[in-house]
Amino acid sequence: MLRLIRVELRRLLHRRAVLVLLAAAVLLPLAIAVGVGVDTRPPGDDEVAVATEQLERDLDSKQTQRQLRRCIEHPQEWGIAVNLGDAELREECEATALPQLDWYLWFQPLDLAEQRDEGSGILVALVVAMLLMVAGTTFAGHDWSSGSVANQVLFEPRRGRLWAAKAVALLVTSFVAAAVVHTGYWLGLNALADHRDQPHGGALLADCLQFGLRAAAVAAAAAILGFALTMLFRSTVATLGIVFGVALAGGMVLAVVGVSDLWNPAFNLWAVIANGATYAVEVSCPPPSASGELCYEDRVLSLTRGATYVGSVIVVAALGSVLSFRRRDIG
Amino acid sequence: MSDLVIETAGLRKEFHGRKGGLRVAVQNLDLAVPAGGVHGFLGPNGSGKTTTIRMLLGLARPTAGTMALFGRSVPDHLPEVIGRVGAVVESPKFSPNFSGRLNLELLAGAIGAPRGAVDAAVEMVNLTGRDGDRYKSYSLGMKQRLAIAATLLKQPDLLILDEPTNGLDPAGIREIRETIRSLGESGVTVLLSSHILAEVQQVCTSATIIGNGRLLASGTVDDLLGTSSLHRVVTPDPERAAAVLGAAGLSVTPSDGVLRVEADDAGAITRALGEADIWLTELTPLRPDLETFFLQLTDADKLGA
Numbered sequence: 345m346l347r348l349i350r351v352e353l354r355r356l357l358h359r360r361a362v363l364v365l366l367a368a369a370v371l372l373p374l375a376i377a378v379g380v381g382v383d384t385r386p387p388g389d390d391e392v393a394v395a396t397e398q399l400e401r402d403l404d405s406k407q408t409q410r411q412l413r414r415c416i417e418h419p420q421e422w423g424i425a426v427n428l429g430d431a432e433l434r435e436e437c438e439a440t441a442l443p444q445l446d447w448y449l450w451f452q453p454l455d456l457a458e459q460r461d462e463g464s465g466i467l468v469a470l471v472v473a474m475l476l477m478v479a480g481t482t483f484a485g486h487d488w489s490s491g492s493v494a495n496q497v498l499f500e501p502r503r504g505r506l507w508a509a510k511a512v513a514l515l516v517t518s519f520v521a522a523a524v525v526h527t528g529y530w531l532g533l534n535a536l537a538d539h540r541d542q543p544h545g546g547a548l549l550a551d552c553l554q555f556g557l558r559a560a561a562v563a564a565a566a567a568i569l570g571f572a573l574t575m576l577f578r579s580t581v582a583t584l585g586i587v588f589g590v591a592l593a594g595g596m597v598l599a600v601v602g603v604s605d606l607w608n609p610a611f612n613l614w615a616v617i618a619n620g621a622t623y624a625v626e627v628s629c630p631p632p633s634a635s636g637e638l639c640y641e642d643r644v645l646s647l648t649r650g651a652t653y654v655g656s657v658i659v660v661a662a663l664g665s666v667l668s669f670r671r672r673d674i675g
Numbered sequence: 676m677s678d679l680v681i682e683t684a685g686l687r688k689e690f691h692g693r694k695g696g697l698r699v700a701v702q703n704l705d706l707a708v709p710a711g712g713v714h715g716f717l718g719p720n721g722s723g724k725t726t727t728i729r730m731l732l733g734l735a736r737p738t739a740g741t742m743a744l745f746g747r748s749v750p751d752h753l754p755e756v757i758g759r760v761g762a763v764v765e766s767p768k769f770s771p772n773f774s775g776r777l778n779l780e781l782l783a784g785a786i787g788a789p790r791g792a793v794d795a796a797v798e799m800v801n802l803t804g805r806d807g808d809r810y811k812s813y814s815l816g817m818k819q820r821l822a823i824a825a826t827l828l829k830q831p832d833l834l835i836l837d838e839p840t841n842g843l844d845p846a847g848i849r850e851i852r853e854t855i856r857s858l859g860e861s862g863v864t865v866l867l868s869s870h871i872l873a874e875v876q877q878v879c880t881s882a883t884i885i886g887n888g889r890l891l892a893s894g895t896v897d898d899l900l901g902t903s904s905l906h907r908v909v910t911p912d913p914e915r916a917a918a919v920l921g922a923a924g925l926s927v928t929p930s931d932g933v934l935r936v937e938a939d940d941a942g943a944i945t946r947a948l949g950e951a952d953i954w955l956t957e958l959t960p961l962r963p964d965l966e967t968f969f970l971q972l973t974d975a976d977k978l979g980a
Contacts, residue, residue: 351784360772491768492778494734495825498762499785501733501753673735 348500348509356483356513365479366521372475373468373529380464381536384454395448402443415441454537456530456544460552461618468529469559469617473566476518477587480570483514485580494674503670507575511662514571515564522563526556558647559617565658572658572665606645609657615650679746680833680864681708681731686740688726688888700726701888704740708866708883713859715875715882715896716868719973723888724868725765728837732762744833758786761826762835767818771811775802775821778810783828796824801850815842823854834858837868852878872969884972891972899968906941908934908948909957916953923947935961 356362387395402408415422415437424436459465487493500506530552537544573583595608605611605623615621622642629639686704689697701723708714718724729735731742733750742749744756769778779793797806800820805813813821819839826834836855840848856878859865869875875882876896883893892899909932910916917927917934925944926937938944941958948955 347787348785351781354784355770355781358773358777486770490770491766492770494764495768495782496785497734498732498757498760498764499782499829501750501757671736673729 345505345509348505349512352509352513353517356510356517359483359486361482361486362479365475365482369472369475369479369521370525372471373525376464376468376471377529377532380454380459380533384452384540386451386453386540387449391449392445395445398448399443399445408442411441412437454533454540454542456533456537456542456548456552459533460530460555465530465552465555465559466614466617468526469562472522472525472559473563473613476522476563477566477570478584479518480514480567481574481580481583481587484510484571484574485583488574488578489580491675497674504666507666507669510575511568511571514567518567519560519564522560523557526560527553530556554619555617558619562613562617562654565654569658569661572661576661576665576668606649607653609653611645612650612653615645616647616654619647621645621650678710679707680710680744681706681866682743682746683707683727683731684741686727686730686742687738688723688730688735689738699888701730701737704885704888704890706883706890707893708864709881710864711859711862712880713855713865713867713878715879716866716885717870717872717875717882717969718885718891720870722885722973724885725837726888727885728762728764728835728866728868732760732764732835733757734764758829759832760835761829761831761833762837763819763822763826763839764835764837766841767822769810769818769821769825771809773810774807775810775813775817775824776806778821779806779825779828782825786829788828792828792830796827799827800824800854816844816847819843819847819851823851832863834863834865835868836865838870839867840869840871840874848874884969886973892968904937904939905961906936906938906944907957907959907961908936908944908955910934910948910953910955912953915951916948919947919951919953920944 415424416433419426419428419433419437422437422440424433424440428436455463487496496506497503500509530549534544534549534552570583570587573586574580577583577586590609595610598608604625611621611623622644624640625643626638627641629637683704683706686701686706687699688701689699691697704723704727706727716724716728726735730737731744731749733753736750744753745759747753747756749756769775773781776793776797779796782788783793797803800823802817802820802824805817810818810821819842823836823839826836834855839855840851843851852874855865855867859878859880867875867879879896881893881895882899884891884899908916908920913929913932913934917929920927920934920936923943925947928935936944941960944958945955
């Protein structure tokens, strides 16, 4: 079996399409990291100089001076106490009514927790998972389109073993690739945060790395799903159509039908990556609310529940794929 | 099971069409291929040759019947015997973007072929120097040769070749034919599926003919064609020769200066003519060829079907 896995690993890593997809799985997160770095970059000296000039112009403007006078005359309108002395009142009004340098230099500092929970972490996880799923699909699809799978079966007629060897090679490659990409991504952002004196390292970094490993596991699962479905349908196009159709329309259809988020594939995937996710359910409002009125209640979809859901989908697809591959004729 | 290399009994394969139609590709086929030599597997297009081969190799499941390779029933015991079987089924199928060598190395890796097996196979089919090129850049002949090289990775006892000379130029056909002949002589059993009857007649020692998925005839080529006592005789004086041969008790039919003479022993013809001082310019045994025999069988099968 090990020999067969080595052969399939070699076959996988010689596929140009797979190599291109793996390269994209490295380069796109790198581009996203660069984008995050640029977006969260503190203002430079040039920007401070420009902002200072602008501030001085605005401070000199008649409108600003009018605002300052109005604040001093009617401090209560600005939420300032009326019993302050003149100097103190002016100081308060200058702080409240006059533009400040920070207003011209606003930027979102690099926040690893925010990137992980609401920012680029989701995007990177999604991009890597999608690319690896396509890699898994094209790995199997190429064998079918070239007909070389028939040749492979002539050398290893135990089709179940052949399927498993391909799956293991793909699983290992995709998990390692995704883990390297995600780990690199978070270590890179952590180094940047360190450089900018933002919160970094320690438990925060550990959480981000765990997030990355869970995202890598999801990416590997996506690769296996793509592979299993392509071995089942024997067509890259059919598999991609179904997977992207489900990904795009599945959640909407479930929502229209009225099925809870609990069964939404994307939500379950997110629960795995984010170590649990919160969703709202409609419940009857407690008294004294009017009868029939609906209230919402937050519930948590746990990592275990999400992993069970995702795992079940993969297992069902894999079983169907193996059984089909073992039984159906090869043209 | 006997010492037959390939044996099928009551083999049947049905295909269900998308519109619910049923097509029987192979029906009640009893095939027996003895060890050694080259065995032809003949039949018109769509007669079930490739389907039979695919079933033997585990690429398709039979609807009914039993099959055995080297006395082991397949597909159940196929993994035990597949290492002794090399096969090219229909057109060669390899990864187009891989080099010929990489394609072979992957297959060799799957069976743990010894180091050097790929080099030896490449050399045997004369692909040395081109083995590093992408498969998709190969001509059809080179693709066929690579497919044969793949079968040789196993050092097989049984070689199943399905139309191996398709697309080859005359030199390529001759080369493959020689390879097949030498493999057959070296003890490898070759099952050669072909519709080129001259090729089969030149190379094969035995043959099976099928039509509409059914067995039509099977046996050694000589047995299939039968022995003929008819000879074509050409002499400078056909009229006198006819009289001499007739006097010797042989049946003679003259036709346009050529005599068709029935004689169990050709020596009787030469002896009779020699004693009458008539010298032969041509004496040819008139043997029915496989093509005629094949067409007779398949035409009869069409009429019967």
